[in-house]
Amino acid sequence: MSARGPLNFPYITPIPSCAFYDSVCEIGDYMPNHKIDVSEILANLPLFRQLGQDDIALLVQGSREIRPQKGEFIFQKGDPSHGFYAVVHGQIKLAFPSVQGAEKVVAIIGPGQSFGEAMMFMEKSYPVFAQALTDSLLLHISKQALFTAIEHDNSFARKMLAGLSIRLHGLIHDVEAYSLRSGAQRLVGYLLQNENGQNGQMEFDLPASKQIIASRLNLTPETFSRILHQLTEAGLIQVDGRRITIPDIEALRQYDH
Amino acid sequence: MSARGPLNFPYITPIPSCAFYDSVCEIGDYMPNHKIDVSEILANLPLFRQLGQDDIALLVQGSREIRPQKGEFIFQKGDPSHGFYAVVHGQIKLAFPSVQGAEKVVAIIGPGQSFGEAMMFMEKSYPVFAQALTDSLLLHISKQALFTAIEHDNSFARKMLAGLSIRLHGLIHDVEAYSLRSGAQRLVGYLLQNENGQNGQMEFDLPASKQIIASRLNLTPETFSRILHQLTEAGLIQVDGRRITIPDIEALRQYDH
DNA sequence: CGCCCGCTTGATCGTCATCAAGGGCGGTGG
DNA sequence: CCACCGCCCTTGATGACGATCAAGCGGGCG
Numbered sequence: 001m002s003a004r005g006p007l008n009f010p011y012i013t014p015i016p017s018c019a020f021y022d023s024v025c026e027i028g029d030y031m032p033n034h035k036i037d038v039s040e041i042l043a044n045l046p047l048f049r050q051l052g053q054d055d056i057a058l059l060v061q062g063s064r065e066i067r068p069q070k071g072e073f074i075f076q077k078g079d080p081s082h083g084f085y086a087v088v089h090g091q092i093k094l095a096f097p098s099v100q101g102a103e104k105v106v107a108i109i110g111p112g113q114s115f116g117e118a119m120m121f122m123e124k125s126y127p128v129f130a131q132a133l134t135d136s137l138l139l140h141i142s143k144q145a146l147f148t149a150i151e152h153d154n155s156f157a158r159k160m161l162a163g164l165s166i167r168l169h170g171l172i173h174d175v176e177a178y179s180l181r182s183g184a185q186r187l188v189g190y191l192l193q194n195e196n197g198q199n200g201q202m203e204f205d206l207p208a209s210k211q212i213i214a215s216r217l218n219l220t221p222e223t224f225s226r227i228l229h230q231l232t233e234a235g236l237i238q239v240d241g242r243r244i245t246i247p248d249i250e251a252l253r254q255y256d257h
Numbered sequence: 258m259s260a261r262g263p264l265n266f267p268y269i270t271p272i273p274s275c276a277f278y279d280s281v282c283e284i285g286d287y288m289p290n291h292k293i294d295v296s297e298i299l300a301n302l303p304l305f306r307q308l309g310q311d312d313i314a315l316l317v318q319g320s321r322e323i324r325p326q327k328g329e330f331i332f333q334k335g336d337p338s339h340g341f342y343a344v345v346h347g348q349i350k351l352a353f354p355s356v357q358g359a360e361k362v363v364a365i366i367g368p369g370q371s372f373g374e375a376m377m378f379m380e381k382s383y384p385v386f387a388q389a390l391t392d393s394l395l396l397h398i399s400k401q402a403l404f405t406a407i408e409h410d411n412s413f414a415r416k417m418l419a420g421l422s423i424r425l426h427g428l429i430h431d432v433e434a435y436s437l438r439s440g441a442q443r444l445v446g447y448l449l450q451n452e453n454g455q456n457g458q459m460e461f462d463l464p465a466s467k468q469i470i471a472s473r474l475n476l477t478p479e480t481f482s483r484i485l486h487q488l489t490e491a492g493l494i495q496v497d498g499r500r501i502t503i504p505d506i507e508a509l510r511q512y513d514h
Numbered sequence: 515c516g517c518c519c520g521c522t523t524g525a526t527c528g529t530c531a532t533c534a535a536g537g538g539c540g541g542t543g544g
Numbered sequence: 545c546c547a548c549c550g551c552c553c554t555t556g557a558t559g560a561c562g563a564t565c566a567a568g569c570g571g572g573c574g
Contacts, residue, residue, distance in 0.1 A: 122419060154407065154408060166379060172385065176361070182561075211520070223563075440530070466552070
């Protein structure tokens with residue numbers, strides 16, 4: 001869920017994960033042995049943890065690195081699927097194109113998360129497009145490799161079923177939010193979902209620009225800004241750029257307007 | 258998709274499938290050998306077709322019949338999942354409860370379709386409730402039985418993955434519709450999705466009451482009625498109770514308002 | 515320094531929900 | 545057979561939420 005956590009990939013070279021730095025690096029620059037890294041990266045993805053050494057090896061065979069720059073498209077809506085993607089670092093947005101440049105963000109994918117799995121199991125093409133929000137490093141795992149992995153390890157199939165189920169659950173949550181919650185309620189819900197068991201106070205950065213978050217919540221930037229302002233005036237949050245402070249989580253949860 | 262098709266379960270006793278008749282029948286009344294029927298029903302569900310005889314037998318062991326009357330709840334939001342449900346005949350709606358009796362219909366499930374699979378693979382409880390729209394006959398397949406079936410036949414796991422993917426795709430479609438389409442556009446889209454390759458003319462019955470359909474499209478009954486009226490005045494559709502006639506499919510598809 | 519971009523703030527408009535009332539139909543009971 | 549009731553649907557009047565249009569602010573980077 002939380003796309004804003006720090007990189008938890010210690011096996012990646014310890015160069016700062018900031019997109020600014022990454023943008024000046026080329027494949028092989030600081031990863032002469034990048035094949036080995038791929039194996040480790042794959043093995044530590046939530047989806048592939050608990051997978052055998054040999055299965056990982058098969059997946060590595062079918063995977064390749066992709067290093068999109070900020071703004072670059074990974075695939076367009078309507079493109080056919082040949083596999084799926086795992087984010088090593090960076091940030092990817094999935095969105096619908098709309099008339100005249102407007103678009104609706106469906107998801108913001110961060111490190112350790114993956115996307116595009118569902119489309120592999122259907123004949124249909126991507127219903128959304130994927131675009132890098134920052135310079136990123138992705139792994140593309142081919143449909144072929146994944147299917148043989150499923151064939152090999154049937155506990156892996158259950159893992160994927162669980163993964164898709166979670167995603168499905170998330171979408172149902174979205175549908176509920178869009179259907180019967182106001183903009184302010186959606187925003188409050190979004191802020192609180194970053195809650196990590198802390199009670200009382202809480203502080204964090206928005207994982208992306210306010211425009212992107214707004215779209216994710218199905219709001220215009222203007223409305224988003226106004227709601228943030230209202231919440232601030234009500235003393236429920238404090239905003240400093242992307243930094244959000246919630247002095248009283250419970251109070252914010254009570255908010256109903 | 259089409260929940261309004263006629264029953265395609267010839268192996269069910271040829272008593273009219275009308276809910277009115279069904280409601281006066283008890284288990285065993287006209288199905289003394291209902292265990293055999295269960296096996297055939299399961300084997301012909303889209304999800305289970307291509308499954309071996311022995312796997313079906315395992316599923317039968319873990320399944321039981323449920324005959325909810327109109328209005329009866331199958332499960333409530335928040336209930337834990339112990340398996341999933343397949344609709345033999347009748348109609349089930351999945352919806353979110355909302356304040357003061359208002360509710361939002363997420364899906365209308367018809368014969369041959371199933372629901373509740375996704376929750377089996379997670380620890381979470383149902384995010385929606387399920388209620389019978391008509392007297393219905395369901396099969397409940399236990400989590401246990403399904404998991405052993407997956408264990409047994411790994412092509413079955415792929416089948417389930419495909420099933421979940423389709424559902425996921427549908428939800429993404431809904432999110433797109435809710436996010437960036439007007440009420441009229443959603444309704445038009447809904448009418449056209451019943452399109453079965455016919456071109457030119459087209460005629461069919463709405464699969465449920467207009468209130469239910471309205472909720473499915475995230476509209477109030479009032480707005481739904483008004484849009485129907487507009488489309489009628491524009492000559493794009495004709496409405497007679499639940500019967501919808503579309504004189505020119507292409508013209509309706511052009512509609513953009 | 516100046517531009518661009520992300521964000522904010524204000525004014526106005528449209529879509530759709532809400533509230534209210536009435537019509538049509540089927541089922542039930544007198 | 546008719547009257548009555550409940551339910552589904554329709555139609556009208558009003559209002560609110562949020563989008564759109566327009567303008568201005570402020571910071572980062574060239």
